[in-house]
Amino acid sequence: MDNLTKEQRRRNMQSIRSRDTKPERMIMFELKRKKIYFSRYVNNIFGKPDIVFRKKKLIVFVDSDFWHANPKRFSMPKTNVDYWREKIKRNKNRDKKVNSLLKKEGWKVIRLWEEDIKKNTDRCLNKILHAYYKQPT
Numbered sequence: 001m002d003n004l005t006k007e008q009r010r011r012n013m014q015s016i017r018s019r020d021t022k023p024e025r026m027i028m029f030e031l032k033r034k035k036i037y038f039s040r041y042v043n044n045i046f047g048k049p050d051i052v053f054r055k056k057k058l059i060v061f062v063d064s065d066f067w068h069a070n071p072k073r074f075s076m077p078k079t080n081v082d083y084w085r086e087k088i089k090r091n092k093n094r095d096k097k098v099n100s101l102l103k104k105e106g107w108k109v110i111r112l113w114e115e116d117i118k119k120n121t122d123r124c125l126n127k128i129l130h131a132y133y134k135q136p137t
Helices: 006-014 022-033 081-104 114-119 121-134
Strands: 051-053 058-063 108-113
Touching: 022 051, 022 058, 022 114, 022 121, 058 081, 058 114, 058 121, 081 108, 108 114, 108 121, 114 121
Parallel strands: 058 108
Antiparallel strands: 051 058
C-alpha cells in the first residue's frame, strides 16, 4: 500500500524532472567553467542526449539512479511491483539500444550516475575530459 494519497503521488511524480536536474547542471557548470562548449538536450540525436560535443562525436547521458536502476543504489518500490519491474526493464533495454545505435554511428557514449556526480563531480568530469581530449577533431 502506498503511504501517499493518489493526489500526493500524482504531484510527486509530476515534479520529477527529465532535464535540468541538479547533477546535469553540476556537470554543465564545470564544463562551462573550463570553457568547453557543448550542446544541451539535443532532440535530433537518437536517445536525446543530455550533453553533446558534436565535433568530437562524444555524447554524455546523466542517468537517474532510480529510473535507470543503478545496481549499487536502486531499490524496487514496494507497491505496484509488477509495473515498476517492467518500467525499469524497458528503461534499461532502451539505454542498451541507444548506446548500441549511437556507437554504430561513430559516437563515443558516456553514462554517468546522478549520485556519482553529486558525490564526486571531479571524477565524473575527468571521465568526460579524458574522452573529450582523446577524440580527434
